[in-house]
Amino acid sequence: MITSDDLVFFNVVAGSVSLAESARKLNVTAPAVTQRLRALEQRVGMRLVERSGRRLSLTDEGALVASHGMAVVDALEALSDMLAGRRNAVSGHLHVVAPHGFGRLHVAPVVDAFARAHPGVTVALDLTDNPAAGMLESSDVIVHIGRPGPLDQIVTTLAPNRRILCASPGYLAGVPALRAPADLTRHRCLVVRENAEDVTLWRFRHATRGQATVRIHPALSSNDGAVVREWALAGQGIAIRSEWDVAADLAQGRLKQVLPGWEPPSAAVVAMLGTRHGRSARTTAFLSSLRQSLSPPPWRRKDPAGPAAGRG
Template structure:
């Protein structure tokens, strides 16, 4: 017979690249993991993992045990979630994903406060370059900046966030004037490459003029928004950044707005919600605390207009 504890143990093994990794996750020694696996295989009379190579490979029977273990684990979590919601208890494990920069500055402090306010909750905060819809199945709350993913995704807006064209005063003083979007074709442009987005096509709208679209030629690019912001501050060229990211630099004069009368598409801060077991009490409580921390948006108090 295989117990629920056996299934939990084997799930950790199935999600690990090696016995050593599994041992670290379970906070035990590798020999202890090996002995427990051998005892489990001996008890059921079936080999579950092929350990002949450098990496662990599940046998067909191991795949079967792992799949059933996942079903049982999710069913147990769903039951616990349902019972907690019946009594409106804020408990259980909360999984949050957020972008690196925004997550460190605006999400992590709220997670800290939330954990102190609700000691019955455990939290995992995953910071990624571009957290998106692909994390929905494994997260309760995904903080995302910009247009959300699939149209059927559950999304709630947390705070407004414009994107701003900016450059350092030194760069603007030494470069040719930028009076219309087309002038950017003669300038050094800095871009962040994100997913499959066409980051070289910059769109502009004006209150009294026709919209303009410019295909810029990037001088420097990276997949890290903080790096682009740093390049702009040091005078490397013109960048399009979220206002939350450059508000302090604009207020301090390290950066200046470019084409201030033109607007580019906004990138609001939104939360995409996991749908595994419905909206949990802990996710609802965390969203309320996060939304409160962003109202009014901290960056709106810093931008020099």
């Protein structure tokens, strides 16, 4: 006999690439997950998961259990939300994913305040180099900077965020002045490598002169935005960074905007929600708290947040 607890457990396993990942999500050891999975398979009398190397895949029977289990878990969550709503309470488990730097600076404090305001909610905040829509099945809210892509998902904008071409005063003092994007080909440029994006093709728009693209040849590159920002501060070259990340540096003169008339494409701060998770009261309440904390955006206040670290 399969219980509702079994279905909740197996849904976590089914949504993971390995038993080790399942263990992290369940906050238990990998051997504990293996033991419980074996016990479940023995009770149903068939194998539910194929284990090959470090990865796992569902058998046909496992896929059947997962699909039915999803419906049961959804029904249990909906019932829990409705009951909580009748007593004006928010309860359950909330899984939030966010970029490292932005998450530490702007999401973690909201999680802290939210947990204090709603003691019936448990929250897991995962910070990652690249929050992606593919994580929606195992999370409630994914905070993302930039266009999330054409996937089937609910997307809500949390705050505006320009991207700014910038460099240190020391670097700019020792090089010829820049008058147009094409001049960047003669300068040291710093880039953040993200996914499979063509990060060496920089695009700009001018209010009166239209659009321009330029193929730069990076002097330095990294997959960590914090590193690129530090290189820019150290005078290594010119970088495109998110407004939220460098607003304080610009305000205090550690960085200067380059070609201020030419704007790179903006990268709004958005929340991606799975269609299954978007209905929960805890998700709605958390999004309300997060949106309130970002309105107006801290990086556009008179005292923008201090140095941060992250992508975007």
